Amino acid sequence: MAVKYPKHCCILLFSLLSFHPPSSSSLDPQQSDSGASPPDHDAEEVVTKGLQVLSNGKTCIMLQARKLSLRYERQKQVDLTERAFSPHKAVDTTQSVCRQDKATLVMKFGDVEDLKGLSIRLQLSHTFYEASNQWWYSLDSVSLLYNVSEEAVFNASEVYAPSSSSYHCVHVSSLERHSALLQPGGHRARRWTVTFTDFQIQAFNVTSGRFSPVSDCTTFLTPAILMGLVTSLILLLVLAYALHLLVHLKHIERDDDSKADFYFPPDPEQPERCCGENLADKVTP
Incomplete structure (x- = not known):
């Protein structure tokens, strides 16, 4: 089981150490091939192919993943990838909300197999840390809402990044073999497993509908x-x-x-007594 550390301590350690995020290889689709100069890889950004939540005409949350799957106990795994990230029919995100310090991404899937009215809700927060002198955003929880009134909540206190970066992780999951970044918050959540593969998110500081350079989830501990x-x-x-x-x-x-x-010195009287006795023996007839 992964050992947890206070988030502000990890943020301070992360901010003091310099890191070089991997550069992206995607090109702007509006850039022509003829006569175009190669892009600057140090400042290159990734064009999202996932979800975008708009607030006042501006993108406030972006999310993409190569795969999104759910499983209830030992039942068949439910793959929501196409429903969530299909470019042809986007999932309903109209109930999503963005504010200066809080944001909520709501993905409404409707009826999925035996689940009635399935929704996935991601709660995010935006906080300024004086220790690092910069703003950070974090994914606080992931909730599954189904069958009208049932809810399974997973805490995600270890998913965070600077506001100038996008957050990426190969797996954001409740499974132990994937580091269990999502921790069950109740008995209902313990019956579920949730896994995002190639998870990438950015909130509160999105510019031009593009992901900023990546802050990867690989930790020092x-x-x-x-x-x-x-x-x-x-x-x-x-x-x-x-x-x-x-x-x-x-x-x-x-x-x-x-x-x-x-060293023990000899007794000076011992030789005289010895010699006197020998002399007396010689004198005696």
Whole structure:
């Protein structure tokens, strides 16, 4: 199970370390092939092929994913990719709302197999952090609304990025094998699995309907790295204890050597008594 850390601590660490987001390879479809100079890859942006939510005529949320799937307990997996991101028939997002500090993306799918009135709702927030001196947006929760009144809520406190970037992750999922960035918020959510593949989102600071450079979800403290750090710490403790024992044994050996080399002077009276006795034996007839 992934270990969680306070979001503001991770944001501070992330802002202090310089990172180089991978550049995109998409070209502006309005750019002609003849005589056009190659684009500047450092400032290149990706044209979205997913969802766009408009507020006052401007795009405030963009979302795209290669695959979106749901599964209820052990039932058949439901693939919503075409319904959500099809360029021919866009999903209903009219109930979405954008404000300065909060935004809600609502995708209404209607009846899907046995689910009546299925909707997926993404709650986002926009916050200024003095520690990094910049604005950040975060995906706070993903909710499944179905069968009129039932709701399954997943918390997503680890999905965030600077306002100047788009957020990307290979998997934003409730499955442990995909790092479980979506955590069940109740008993209903524990019956569901939700997985976005090649998930990319941006909110609150969208310009020209394009994704900004990517801030990837790869973290410095993944479960594998944490296990490596714990193992290294244990090895260091064992090594320190072994060195302590070695130093202690050397100290004992030095004490034993000093005792073995201690010089005891002979008793000056002992030879005289010895010699006197021998002399008396010689004199006696």
